[in-house]
Amino acid sequence: xxxxxxxxxxxxxxxxxxxxxxxxxxxxxxxxxxxxxxxxxxxxxxxxxxxxxxxxxxxxxxxxxxxxxxxxxxxxxxxxxxxxxxxxxxxxxxxxxxxxxxxxxxxxxxxxxxxxxxxxxxxxxxxxxxxxxxxxxxxxxxxxxxxxxxxxxxxxxxxxxxxxxxxxxxxxxxxxxxxxxxxxxxxxxxxxxxxxxxxxxxxxxxxxxxxxxxxxxxxxxxxxxxxxxxxxxxxxxxxxxxxxxxxxxxxxxxxxxxxxxxxxxxxxxxxxxxxxxxxxxxxxxxxxxxxxxxxxxxxxxxxxxxxxxxxxxxxxxxxxxxxxxxxxxxxxxxxxxxxxxxxxxxxxxxxxxxxxxxxxxxxxxxxxxxxxxxxxxxxxxxxxxxxxxxxxxxxxxxxxxxx
Amino acid sequence: xxxxxxxxxxxxxxxxxxxxxxxxxxxxxxxxxxxxxxxxxxxxxxxxxxxxxxxxxxxxxxxxxxxxxxxxxxxxxxxxxxxxxxxxxxxxxxxxxxxxxxxxxxxxxxxxxxxxxxxxxxxxxxxxxxxxxxxxxxxxxxxxxxxxxxxxxxxxxxxxxxxxxxxxxxxxxxxxxxxxxxxxxxxxxxxxxxxxxxxxxxxxxxxxxxxxxxxxxxxxxxxxxxxxxxxxxxxxxxxxxxxxxxxxxxxxxxxxxxxxxxxxxxxxxxxx
Numbered sequence: 106x107x108x109x110x111x112x113x114x115x116x117x118x119x120x121x122x123x124x125x126x127x128x129x130x131x132x133x134x135x136x137x138x139x140x141x142x143x144x145x146x147x148x149x150x151x152x153x154x155x156x157x158x159x160x161x162x163x164x165x166x167x168x169x170x171x172x173x174x175x176x177x178x179x180x181x182x183x184x185x186x187x188x189x190x191x192x193x194x195x196x197x198x199x200x201x202x203x204x205x206x207x208x209x210x211x212x213x214x215x216x217x218x219x220x221x222x223x224x225x226x227x228x229x230x231x232x233x234x235x236x237x238x239x240x241x242x243x244x245x246x247x248x249x250x251x252x253x254x255x256x257x258x259x260x261x262x263x264x265x266x267x268x269x270x271x272x273x274x275x276x277x278x279x280x281x282x283x284x285x286x287x288x289x290x291x292x293x294x295x296x297x298x299x300x301x302x303x304x305x306x307x308x309x310x311x312x313x314x315x316x317x318x319x320x321x322x323x324x325x326x327x328x329x330x331x332x333x334x335x336x337x338x339x340x341x342x343x344x345x346x347x348x349x350x351x352x353x354x355x356x357x358x359x360x361x362x363x364x365x366x367x368x369x370x371x372x373x374x375x376x377x378x379x380x381x382x383x384x385x386x387x388x389x390x391x392x393x394x395x396x397x398x399x400x401x402x403x404x405x406x407x408x409x410x411x412x413x414x415x416x417x418x419x420x421x422x423x424x425x426x427x428x429x430x431x432x433x434x435x436x437x438x439x440x441x442x443x444x445x446x447x448x449x450x451x452x453x454x455x456x457x458x459x460x461x462x463x464x465x466x467x468x469x470x471x472x473x474x475x476x477x478x479x480x481x482x483x484x485x486x487x488x489x490x491x492x493x494x495x496x497x498x499x500x501x502x503x504x505x506x507x508x
Numbered sequence: 509x510x511x512x513x514x515x516x517x518x519x520x521x522x523x524x525x526x527x528x529x530x531x532x533x534x535x536x537x538x539x540x541x542x543x544x545x546x547x548x549x550x551x552x553x554x555x556x557x558x559x560x561x562x563x564x565x566x567x568x569x570x571x572x573x574x575x576x577x578x579x580x581x582x583x584x585x586x587x588x589x590x591x592x593x594x595x596x597x598x599x600x601x602x603x604x605x606x607x608x609x610x611x612x613x614x615x616x617x618x619x620x621x622x623x624x625x626x627x628x629x630x631x632x633x634x635x636x637x638x639x640x641x642x643x644x645x646x647x648x649x650x651x652x653x654x655x656x657x658x659x660x661x662x663x664x665x666x667x668x669x670x671x672x673x674x675x676x677x678x679x680x681x682x683x684x685x686x687x688x689x690x691x692x693x694x695x696x697x698x699x700x701x702x703x704x705x706x707x708x709x710x711x712x713x714x715x716x717x718x719x720x721x722x723x724x725x726x727x728x729x730x731x732x733x734x735x736x737x738x739x740x741x742x743x744x745x746x747x748x749x750x751x752x753x754x755x756x757x758x759x760x761x762x763x764x765x766x767x768x769x770x771x772x773x774x775x776x777x778x779x780x
Contacts, residue, residue, distance in 0.1 A: 159638075159677050162628040190677040191709065195641040196634060222708045226644050472658035475613030 294397025367467025
């Protein structure tokens with residue numbers, strides 16, 4: 106027999122369900138036993154009990170799995186169930202549907218009230234779930250995978266070329282009139298990508314040249330050639346370190362900002378809003394960033410060069426007893442007239458790569474915040490890669506040209 | 509052993525807001541707001557733009573601490589609760605946000621499964637079954653589960669958000685402007701859905717809405733936020749309230765159509 110307390114509770118659900126569901130919503134009900142079985146002669150009764158609600162989800166699952174293995178019951182009794190919510194009712198109902206296919210069970214006691222709701226729901230929306238399609242052959246999958254990849258690559262290349270073309274056209278038009286040039290916007294981007302980056306760029310250039318000078322001095326001391334530390338610092342900073350480190354920092358700072366800003370505008374439909382007003386989005390969003398960075402990055406490179414030399418000078422005077430009045434003439438001797446320009450001429454190229462990759466990836470953002478994150482990351486990684494790759498080409502070309 | 513449902517007067521409220529004051533800097537949004545949400549009712553919250561409807565909702569959800577006053581859920585103050593207690597309360601209510609707030613990088617099915625996965629160790633089969641149930645409950649086709657939120661129409665987004673809110677079988681549902689931005693037919697469909705779920709699952713529903721049709725179709729009581737206070741009454745009662753904003757709201761030009769279409773008692777009340 107069922108105990109009176111459980112019975113009262115079970116019926117209470119029917120009477121005043123909202124209160125009891127909230128109270129008894131079974132965070133506190135820890136009764137993992139969800140069924141009992143009784144066997145009398147040929148009859149076997151399955152007595153469901155306890156709390157069939159989503160809090161007991163794992164227990165419900167194991168129970169149903171056990172019941173599946175136990176084989177058949179002839180009778181089914183719902184009356185001991187204390188609480189039940191829709192999730193429990195749904196899982197139980199699904200199981201019943203399945204097991205009924207095997208052998209019939211006679212139902213004892215009242216069917217849970219949620220079953221009526223579920224019946225209604227299934228009737229209303231027209232029957233069963235469409236069966237899942239079985240897995241396709243792996244060969245076809247492979248072909249589809251290759252084909253899809255190829256088509257996507259082709260599309261991307263076409264998009265990239267289109268993007269570059271539109272920028273060129275927009276730029277040519279912008280060059281003809283001040284209105285299309287968007288000077289305030291360019292100024293803002295010079296400020297954000299250039300002036301605001303001065304502290305971090307200076308600090309990193311300073312530290313790197315200190316490291317180079319320190320390690321260089323250790324090695325050169327073995328030959329008694331400490332004085333060449335100055336040459337080492339001056340040439341490495343001006344030719345390579347200054348511009349390369351600055352570009353990498355800017356790619357991390359501004360390349361990601363470009364992609365994220367434009368990407369968020371895409372997600373908010375701001376880009377569509379601009380286009381619907383007849384504003385050329387390339388003119389207001391892409392070209393100002395490009396021009397801004399083209400101006401800012403060379404200037405930042407000069408700052409980095411200066412800070413790098415300062416770092417070298419400081420370390421030389423502290424470690425090598427080379428005073429500033431010796432350092433400066435030594436630097437002038439060490440440098441060919443082209444050394445400084447060999448570094449600086451790379452800056453606009455790197456700026457262009459960073460700005461193009463950043464804005465292009467931003468424009469590609471569609472639909473979701475995950476895309477935004479992914480494409481921002483892609484923008485940074487790709488622009489850093491392209492900067493280093495371009496630097497390698499420059500190195501070879503300059504050596505061949507004896508520049 | 510059957511008895512009639514008790515009248516609302518001698519039930520304990522699920523949520524009661526006591527002397528709530530909310531202010532941002534100099535701006536006072538709520539100044540002594542009292543509100544009881546009774547189990548099993550559909551309470552509509554209306555108010556002008558900027559009257560603090562969303563702030564009230566956020567305070568009730570525990571997303572925002574009130575300046576002063578209390579929010580009691582089942583008689584316990586949520587500002588005094590420990591993290592674990594608050595979690596067990598949150599677990600029992602479902603919320604839909606104004607713009608759906610579906611996670612854009614997850615499919616609809618994954619959105620629905622997220623709270624279930626978060627709390628329980630469920631097998632893929634059970635997750636799939638429960639997802640199917642939620643989708644059916646809100647009247648979405650089962651194959652909508654595989655879609656991304658960006659592929660859904662506005663009405664489907666609202667339904668998917670409701671499906672996610674129902675994921676943990678809540679007893680209490682908060683809906684923030686559930687029909688905003690829907691065409692009248694979809695909105696009416698959504699109203700019907702809310703009424704259906706309320707009736708068959710005995711859910712308690714708190715709903716912010718601007719939509720008079722929704723208000724008339726679904727709500728048993730209405731709370732109006734005016735002058736930093738709140739006025740709560742039945743629909744008929746509130747329509748007779750002399751406050752000018754309330755009069756304007758229910759009897760202004762844009763309300764006529766809603767009332768013409770509303771049936772019986774409330775329409776005849778208006779006529780007087």
